Structures are given as C-alpha cells and as structure tokens.
Amino acid sequence: MSQTDTGKHDVGARRTRAEQREVTRRRILDAATDAFTEHGFDGASIDDITARAGFSRGAFYSNFDDKTDLLVQLAHRRVDAFAEQELPDVLELPLEERPRAVAAWLVRQEPPIEMLLAVELARLRDEDDEVEASLTHLLDGLIGAVDHLVGLQGSGLAQLPAAERRERVLALVAGVTGANLLRHLGVDVGPRTIELVLSGILDQDAADRGAGS
Amino acid sequence: MSQTDTGKHDVGARRTRAEQREVTRRRILDAATDAFTEHGFDGASIDDITARAGFSRGAFYSNFDDKTDLLVQLAHRRVDAFAEQELPDVLELPLEERPRAVAAWLVRQEPPIEMLLAVELARLRDEDDEVEASLTHLLDGLIGAVDHLVGLQGSGLAQLPAAERRERVLALVAGVTGANLLRHLGVDVGPRTIELVLSGILDQDAADRGAGS
Amino acid sequence: MSQTDTGKHDVGARRTRAEQREVTRRRILDAATDAFTEHGFDGASIDDITARAGFSRGAFYSNFDDKTDLLVQLAHRRVDAFAEQELPDVLELPLEERPRAVAAWLVRQEPPIEMLLAVELARLRDEDDEVEASLTHLLDGLIGAVDHLVGLQGSGLAQLPAAERRERVLALVAGVTGANLLRHLGVDVGPRTIELVLSGILDQDAADRGAGS
Amino acid sequence: MSQTDTGKHDVGARRTRAEQREVTRRRILDAATDAFTEHGFDGASIDDITARAGFSRGAFYSNFDDKTDLLVQLAHRRVDAFAEQELPDVLELPLEERPRAVAAWLVRQEPPIEMLLAVELARLRDEDDEVEASLTHLLDGLIGAVDHLVGLQGSGLAQLPAAERRERVLALVAGVTGANLLRHLGVDVGPRTIELVLSGILDQDAADRGAGS
DNA sequence: TATGAATGAGAGTTCATTCAT
DNA sequence: TATGAATGAACTCTCATTCAT
Structure with missing residues (x-):
C-alpha cells in the first residue's frame, strides 16, 4: 500500500x-x-x-492508511510467515507415524489468529476490493501450504486426481481450523484429537473408500 | 429472512x-x-x-437487559434448537453409508452461527459470569448432541472407552466446525469434504489404528 | 415509607x-x-x-399529567403541610429564650426538600406558567409562615415597618435555609448554629442597630 | 492520563x-x-x-474524563478562585461598619454556584471517592475562607474558643448561602438582608449572649 | 384505575480519523 | 516520522410518555 x-x-x-x-x-x-x-x-x-x-x-x-489497511497488512504478514516456516520432514518417517508428526506440527501453529482475521476480512470484503484480494490470498496461502505438505507424502495421496486431492486438503484445513477454534474457546483438545482427524484423511484406504463412493 | x-x-x-x-x-x-x-x-x-x-x-x-443478554439468549436458543431436532436415522443404513448420511445432516445445520456466537461469548466471558455459563452450555450442548449421535451408531464406536470416545466426538465437532467456517469464508466446501473428515473418524478400522498408536 | x-x-x-x-x-x-x-x-x-x-x-x-405536574403537586402539598402545622407557642417564653425555641422548631422541619423542589421549579418556570405560579406559591407560603411566626412575638418586631419586617423575615428564611442546606451536605450544623443566626435577627437591639445603619 | x-x-x-x-x-x-x-x-x-x-x-x-470529572474540576476551580481573591480590608473600618462591608463583599461573590455544585457532588459522593474528596475540599474551602475573614476582625470574635468560633463561621456561611439561594430563586434579597444576618452573628454582644446560653 | 409493551428522542461516551505542530 | 488536540459519526442505553388491554 x-x-x-x-x-x-x-x-x-x-x-x-x-x-x-x-x-x-x-x-x-x-x-x-x-x-x-x-x-x-x-x-x-x-x-x-x-x-x-x-x-x-x-x-x-x-x-x-486506516484500520482496514492494518488488517490487510497483518493478514499478509501471517501468510508469509506461515509459508516461510519449515515444514516437518515427514518423508523420513514410516507411513503410520506421519499423521502424528503432521498433527504435532499443526498444533504448534499458535495462536490461531489467521481464521479470526479471515472472518473479519470476510465481513469487510464487500466494501473494499483490496480486502477481497487479501482474503483470497490468506486462504490460498493456508490451503496451498497444506497442499504442499500433502504433496510431500511421496505416495498415494500425491497421485490422486486434482479434485480429490483438493477435497483432502480442504478436509485437513477444516479439521485443523476447527480444532484450533475449539482450543480458542477453552475446550481441551489435544494432539490426539487432531491425529484422529488427520489419520482418516491421509490414510490411503480411507482415501480409496472415499474416492469410490 | x-x-x-x-x-x-x-x-x-x-x-x-x-x-x-x-x-x-x-x-x-x-x-x-x-x-x-x-x-x-x-x-x-x-x-x-x-x-x-x-x-x-x-x-x-x-x-x-442489554446486548450481551441478547447474545446469551441467542446462544441458549440455538443450543436448544440444535438438541431438539430430529437426528438422522442412521441405524437403518448400511455401515458404509452412515458417514454420508451424517455429513448431509451436519451440512444442513445452517447457518453455522453457533461458533461465531461462541467466539463472542469467549471474548466477554471474563466480564460476566452468566456469559461464562452460557459458553459452557453452548459447547456442552453441541458436543453432547454429537456424542448422542455417535452413540446411535450401534456398533463399534458406541463401545469405545469414554476417553477415546470423547476424542472422537471432539474430532467430529472440530471437523464440522472447521468446514462450516470455511464455507462461511466463501471456500467451496461440499458434503464430500465433510464425509472425508467423518469417515476416518467414524471408521472402525481407523479407530483401531488410532487407539493402537 | x-x-x-x-x-x-x-x-x-x-x-x-x-x-x-x-x-x-x-x-x-x-x-x-x-x-x-x-x-x-x-x-x-x-x-x-x-x-x-x-x-x-x-x-x-x-x-x-406528567413529571412536571408531579413536582407542582408535591410543592403544593409541602406548602400546605408547612402552613398547617402547629407553630411553637413562643409567647409563653421569656424573650431571651424565644430564639432557641424557634430554632428548635425550625430544625425539626426535615427533610429540607422544599428548597430543592424550589430550585427545580425555578429551572422549569420558563417553560410552564403553572410552574411559575407554583414556585411563587411555595416561596410565599414559606415566607408567609415565618412572617406569621414573627408576628407572634408580640412585641418589638411585630411593630416594625413593613419593609424592615420583610427584611427580617427574609433574613430568617435565608439563615434557616442555608443551615438546612449545609446539613444536607453533611456539615455538622447543630441547633446552636441556628440560634446564633436567629438571635441576632430577632433581637430588638440588633434590630435597632441594623435599622439605624 | x-x-x-x-x-x-x-x-x-x-x-x-x-x-x-x-x-x-x-x-x-x-x-x-x-x-x-x-x-x-x-x-x-x-x-x-x-x-x-x-x-x-x-x-x-x-x-x-467524563461529566463527573467536569463537576469535580469545576468545584476545585471555584474554591481556588474563592480562596485567592482579595478579602475586604475591614480592619480599617469602625466596628459597626464592618458587617456592612463584609455583607457587600459576600454579595459580590456571584454567581452563587458553589452550593449548587455541592448539592450535585453530595448526590454523587457514594459512587466515587474523588467526588467525596472534592465535596469536602469545596466545603472546607468556603468555611475556611470565612473563618479567615472572621479572624481579621481583630477583636472579640477572633479570641472566641474554637468551638464557638466554628459555630459563628457556620452561621455566617449558612446565612450567606441561604440568601444566595433565595436570590437564585428570584426573591428580592438585598445587601441589607445579609447585613441583618451578619450583624447579629458578628456582634460582640450577641456573641456574649450566645456564648452564655 | 392500573398494567406494561412499545415508542423514540436524547443522553453520555467511544473511537476512527484529520491536521497543525 | 510522530504527536495529540479536536472532530463528529455512531453507538449503547435511559426514560418520559403513549396506548391497547
């Protein structure tokens, strides 16, 4: 700006x-x-x-410029920070341990302010084109980072059709987002809960079953 | 409306x-x-x-009384409405179709305002004891309703140990909550995404694997 | 109450x-x-x-009719009550004890709400003719009652010229009003203070001296 | 701040x-x-x-800070102004002219808003410690100023016992306060009325008589 | 006569924003 | 660049008053 x-x-x-x-x-x-x-x-x-x-x-x-500009700048900054950080090196782990490793990494992403920012951006998007762009950028950044992480799995999911892969990624983002929100609300959500969410999505068998339906 | x-x-x-x-x-x-x-x-x-x-x-x-009272009353009302509604009759369906039925039901719960109310209640909880109680009531109501739904599955999950069952329930709430939030933000999240989240959690095999880790 | x-x-x-x-x-x-x-x-x-x-x-x-009407009615009622009450029978007392008797009587006139009502009436008098009349009635009632009391003295002051007598009466009202106001404000004002105010005014010698100046 | x-x-x-x-x-x-x-x-x-x-x-x-703060600041300002002003040089006058000089000075103290402020402060004192302090300050300031003035008399009253002197001072304040209130209400109160109030209190003979009772 | 739901003017206060310094 | 006095729109909330019951 x-x-x-x-x-x-x-x-x-x-x-x-x-x-x-x-x-x-x-x-x-x-x-x-x-x-x-x-x-x-x-x-x-x-x-x-x-x-x-x-x-x-x-x-x-x-x-x-104004308070909205602050929100936009802050959103950008958070996406950049999110994208720049080190991803966990899950390829070195056996398949069944990967969900836990990813879960631990996701839980580390605190505070979960991104989604709160996103909610505000969503509220202001009709009044300002730049806000709309910023929201898109924020969401794309989050989804893209998770997509990249999924791509690292090296097998199975990485070769799914694009549409199915996107579903998986969105499911992951939804699960982690929801878990963070619950924690924000004071609910005692541990890494185990997130593992549960992830394991089903990342699991090849579940994937097949899901794809087959 | x-x-x-x-x-x-x-x-x-x-x-x-x-x-x-x-x-x-x-x-x-x-x-x-x-x-x-x-x-x-x-x-x-x-x-x-x-x-x-x-x-x-x-x-x-x-x-x-004031705006905060409105928030509290609204939260109560939403929990009551949520708890009182008809649950899907999943027992009549074959196991593999249950996630989809539950997913469809959850998606129907619109607008997903409960969590937005919860975030506001969380913000006000330090200033008002009634708000704190209302937030607890709201979360307990949501979690309880999902727990009840899980209990209807009739096999497998219904007999899990309490701690594990709670993890499953929280994972379900997290998944649905997150998916609803993404939809609120304009992300195109369909029932298929929610199915993906749910199937892994509700699936007996995934459950076993999760419990074994 | x-x-x-x-x-x-x-x-x-x-x-x-x-x-x-x-x-x-x-x-x-x-x-x-x-x-x-x-x-x-x-x-x-x-x-x-x-x-x-x-x-x-x-x-x-x-x-x-409305809140102003309540004020007017209340003012009327207070004047009537004030006028109707028993005046102290000072004629039976020796001259030098009369101030104390009158002081004791005046102190008994609690709470001193008349003047607070009068202040409000004064504030509203421009907006309503009835209010103006009510204020006049209230003040005339108070002053008249004191004037009547002075007239009871039977000697000296009762025979003063009208103008001087009015000065005396106003001075008495002022002194008592002020003392009541101070008490209302939490200042420890006893009957002795009021006696001091009154004795000078009621005293024939002081009167002469005052008139001579 | x-x-x-x-x-x-x-x-x-x-x-x-x-x-x-x-x-x-x-x-x-x-x-x-x-x-x-x-x-x-x-x-x-x-x-x-x-x-x-x-x-x-x-x-x-x-x-x-807010409207109450304005009231407090205004009260402080009025006391300061009252305390800082020039007192009449009554010592140069013969004894019998002093009351009139003091009366003239007191009448000059317009507008007589101090007591109206005091009434409001009294109403708010339970809600705010600063208000309580301000009311005390205001009353002490007024009473102190008059006490100082009495001390200037140079004879008689200046040597009264403390308790009696305080009674005199309060009586003076009451008289002037009441007279100002009556004027505020539209009653035609002249300097002569105030003189009447004062002369009795300041008068040595009246003082003696009062002290003797 | 008395009730109390509803009205709506107006109050105190907050706060994003501007601008002279 | 940073300050902070001043602006004024917008807000929550109060309360005198009306009116159908």
Whole structure:
C-alpha cells in the first residue's frame, strides 16, 4: 500500500529512516496481533494497539492508511510467515507415524489468529476490493501450504486426481481450523484429537473408500 | 429472512400479552441471527437488529437487559434448537453409508452461527459470569448432541472407552466446525469434504489404528 | 415509607373510587419525596418512584399529567403541610429564650426538600406558567409562615415597618435555609448554629442597630 | 492520563500546544458554569456545554474524563478562585461598619454556584471517592475562607474558643448561602438582608449572649 | 384505575480519523 | 516520522410518555 520510498537524498540517514519505519511497523503489527486476539478487530482500538506498541495514535496513521489497511497488512504478514516456516520432514518417517508428526506440527501453529482475521476480512470484503484480494490470498496461502505438505507424502495421496486431492486438503484445513477454534474457546483438545482427524484423511484406504463412493 | 408480516391486528387469533411478547422476542432473536451473521456481534447495531424485526430500538430494551443478554439468549436458543431436532436415522443404513448420511445432516445445520456466537461469548466471558455459563452450555450442548449421535451408531464406536470416545466426538465437532467456517469464508466446501473428515473418524478400522498408536 | 398492604380487594373496608385514588396519589407523592431527596428531580425516574410506591408506571399517568405536574403537586402539598402545622407557642417564653425555641422548631422541619423542589421549579418556570405560579406559591407560603411566626412575638418586631419586617423575615428564611442546606451536605450544623443566626435577627437591639445603619 | 510533555524540542513555539489546551479547558469550564446555573447538572448536556464554548463534543472528552470529572474540576476551580481573591480590608473600618462591608463583599461573590455544585457532588459522593474528596475540599474551602475573614476582625470574635468560633463561621456561611439561594430563586434579597444576618452573628454582644446560653 | 409493551428522542461516551505542530 | 488536540459519526442505553388491554 504505502511503499513511499521518497528516496531523493540517498545519504546514510535514509537507510536508518527506512529501518526505523520498519521497526515501528513491526511493533504495531505485533501489538495488533495481541489486541485482536484479546478483543477482536472491532473491540481493539487504535489507541490500545499503539499504546501497547509504545507509540501515540499518530504513529499509526504514519504507517497505515486506516484500520482496514492494518488488517490487510497483518493478514499478509501471517501468510508469509506461515509459508516461510519449515515444514516437518515427514518423508523420513514410516507411513503410520506421519499423521502424528503432521498433527504435532499443526498444533504448534499458535495462536490461531489467521481464521479470526479471515472472518473479519470476510465481513469487510464487500466494501473494499483490496480486502477481497487479501482474503483470497490468506486462504490460498493456508490451503496451498497444506497442499504442499500433502504433496510431500511421496505416495498415494500425491497421485490422486486434482479434485480429490483438493477435497483432502480442504478436509485437513477444516479439521485443523476447527480444532484450533475449539482450543480458542477453552475446550481441551489435544494432539490426539487432531491425529484422529488427520489419520482418516491421509490414510490411503480411507482415501480409496472415499474416492469410490 | 422470514419477516412475518407486521400485521398487528391478526386475523383470528387474539394474542395474550405474554404471547405477543414472545413473538416480539422471537422476531428480535431472528433478526439478531441475521445481523450477527452479516456484520458480527460488534458490527450489528441494536438499531439494525430492531429495524429488521420491525420494531423500534426501545422494544429491544423492553425484552433484553442489554446486548450481551441478547447474545446469551441467542446462544441458549440455538443450543436448544440444535438438541431438539430430529437426528438422522442412521441405524437403518448400511455401515458404509452412515458417514454420508451424517455429513448431509451436519451440512444442513445452517447457518453455522453457533461458533461465531461462541467466539463472542469467549471474548466477554471474563466480564460476566452468566456469559461464562452460557459458553459452557453452548459447547456442552453441541458436543453432547454429537456424542448422542455417535452413540446411535450401534456398533463399534458406541463401545469405545469414554476417553477415546470423547476424542472422537471432539474430532467430529472440530471437523464440522472447521468446514462450516470455511464455507462461511466463501471456500467451496461440499458434503464430500465433510464425509472425508467423518469417515476416518467414524471408521472402525481407523479407530483401531488410532487407539493402537 | 412502604405501606404495603397488598390486599387490593379490601375485605372489610371498601374504599370508594375517590378514596382509593387519593391513597394511590399519596403513596406516589411520598415515594417521590424520597426519590427526589435521594437522586434529585432529573435523577429520579418515574419507574423508580412508582416502584417505591408499589405500583407500575401506568399508575403514575393515571394520577398525574406528567413529571412536571408531579413536582407542582408535591410543592403544593409541602406548602400546605408547612402552613398547617402547629407553630411553637413562643409567647409563653421569656424573650431571651424565644430564639432557641424557634430554632428548635425550625430544625425539626426535615427533610429540607422544599428548597430543592424550589430550585427545580425555578429551572422549569420558563417553560410552564403553572410552574411559575407554583414556585411563587411555595416561596410565599414559606415566607408567609415565618412572617406569621414573627408576628407572634408580640412585641418589638411585630411593630416594625413593613419593609424592615420583610427584611427580617427574609433574613430568617435565608439563615434557616442555608443551615438546612449545609446539613444536607453533611456539615455538622447543630441547633446552636441556628440560634446564633436567629438571635441576632430577632433581637430588638440588633434590630435597632441594623435599622439605624 | 498525565503525559508529561515529551520535552524534546523544548525551546521555541512549543508552549502553544499546552497553552491552547488550557484555553480550551477554561472555556469549557466557563461554559459549564453558565450551563449548570441555567439548567442544572443533569439538565446541561455535554453538547450544550461544548457548543457554548465553541467546540465539538469530542473536545470535551479530550479534556475531561467524563461529566463527573467536569463537576469535580469545576468545584476545585471555584474554591481556588474563592480562596485567592482579595478579602475586604475591614480592619480599617469602625466596628459597626464592618458587617456592612463584609455583607457587600459576600454579595459580590456571584454567581452563587458553589452550593449548587455541592448539592450535585453530595448526590454523587457514594459512587466515587474523588467526588467525596472534592465535596469536602469545596466545603472546607468556603468555611475556611470565612473563618479567615472572621479572624481579621481583630477583636472579640477572633479570641472566641474554637468551638464557638466554628459555630459563628457556620452561621455566617449558612446565612450567606441561604440568601444566595433565595436570590437564585428570584426573591428580592438585598445587601441589607445579609447585613441583618451578619450583624447579629458578628456582634460582640450577641456573641456574649450566645456564648452564655 | 392500573398494567406494561412499545415508542423514540436524547443522553453520555467511544473511537476512527484529520491536521497543525 | 510522530504527536495529540479536536472532530463528529455512531453507538449503547435511559426514560418520559403513549396506548391497547
């Protein structure tokens, strides 16, 4: 959005400026993550967010267009972070242990703020095209990352027809999303629960049976 | 959504005061369901809700303590409605068709507003004991209904140890919840996806494998 | 203040309509006195008042035009009660004891709600002619009663010129009003304080000196 | 709330902001004085007050916590103003002229809003500790100022025992307060009335008589 | 006469946003 | 870039009042 780069006088001071700006942006985004988790998008005020970050409200408007822009930037950032992280090296494990390994990895993805952001983006999408794009980007990023993970399985599922494979991926995302939501609500959901969800989907036999129906 | 005519002078039925009050309450609750789905709890104003219901703002405060009370009442009502409805008669079906039948039933549970209400209740629970109780009631109701459904399977899962059975139930709730959330976000999730989630959990073999690990 | 006697259909004594109405009015006026003392005119709601009286808000509008009317009626009632009560028989006392007797009597006039009512009436007088009349009536009643009391002194002050006598009366009213106000505010004002105020005004010598200046 | 100035660029035009803020505060307090006098505390709306001051409603909340805070600040300000002003130099006058001089000074203390503020503070004192403190401060300030004035008399009253002196002071405050209240209600109370009240209290003979009883 | 559901104006307050500094 | 005073729209909630019962 606001890339600025007013680079006219490229002295040494300029890089410091850009760096400082980046630090400010990051601190506000971090504070926003906390505030949104705690009070929701509407419930978190700009004042609350900037105060957490140690700034006045003015700093916010020097770095973001408005509150919606903050949401969009935050969503982008979360997708990028999600996509960039290390995936578990499941290929080295025997087939029957893979679900557990994937489950453990997914559970580690906390806090599950992505979906809360997504819900807000969905609410605002009619008012702003950029929001719509951002929501799509967020969902595609999540689904794509899981799809990539499934592709690593090396056998069976990797060779499923595209449509069936997408069903599997969506089922995985749904299961993990739901489990995270339940945890967010205070329900005691352990890795075992997620394993249960995953094992059925990843299992070749179940897959066959499902594909056959 | 189902705007009963505002005809105050009903044809034949003269309503008692209590009945009229109940009608008003129900229409406001219906309107709130729509408004919350569309704009979220914070985003939906009392004015919006009462206008949808065909009343003035004051009618709301004549029937509810405040906005939080509305949320609590709505949650109760949804749980009750969920618990009271007909469960699919899966026992008449062959084993392999049961997941699909259950999936179809679960998909029918629209709109999937329960979890959105739950998220708001979770946000408010620290400020109000009644909210905390309401959230617990809501979750227990959902989990209990699914548990009851699982008990109807008549074989296999019904005889699992309590702990394992609870894991299965939570996994089912997580899967369906997540799928509904994805649909809410505009992702094209069909019954087939939910079947995939369910079949693995309900499947006896997968169950054995899961329990054995 | 709670007369209770919930028995709406009286067993023995069947009251006439007019009597019942008068009872309702009186209970509401009593409740209003308490509520105004506690929360002020604006701060006391019709609901609060009627609930204290054991009625619903509808009973209020069956007996009074509106809230302003209640204020007017209450003011009238207080003046009447003030005027009707027994005045202290100061003539039997020696001159130097009279101030104390009058002070004791004045202190007994609690709660000092008349002036609080007067302040509200003064605020509303521009909007309603009846209010203006009511305020005049209230003040004339108070001043008149004190004037009458002064007249009882039998000597000295009773024969002062009208203008000077009015000054004396106003000074008395001011002193007592102020003392009551201070008590209302929690200041520890005893009868001795009021005696001090009165003795100077009632005292013939002080009067002469005052008139001579 | 008390963000001490960032004090970075501390030398040039930097006072403007703090000064401007102070101007705004003062104008709102002035407007509030008028509005409260006219409509009372409950009757004066924030909108009315800020509009009189030439600001928008938001300016109010930028300078005060809430309406109660405004009341508290206003009370403090009035006490300070009262305490800081010049007292009449009564020592230069002959004894018998002192009451009149004091009366004239007291009458000059307009508008007599202090007691109206006090009544509101008394109403709110149970809900807020700061209000309680403010009420005490207000009353102590008024009583203290009058006590100081009495001390200036130089003879007689200045040497009374503490208890008796306090009675005298309270009597003075009561008299003046009551007279101001009557004026507020539209009663024609002149300086002569106040003189009457005061002369009796300040008078040495009356004092003796009072002390002797 | 008394009830209480419903009305709707208006209050206090919050908060995203602007802009002079 | 960052500050924070000021704006003003929008919100929740209160309450005097009406009216069908």
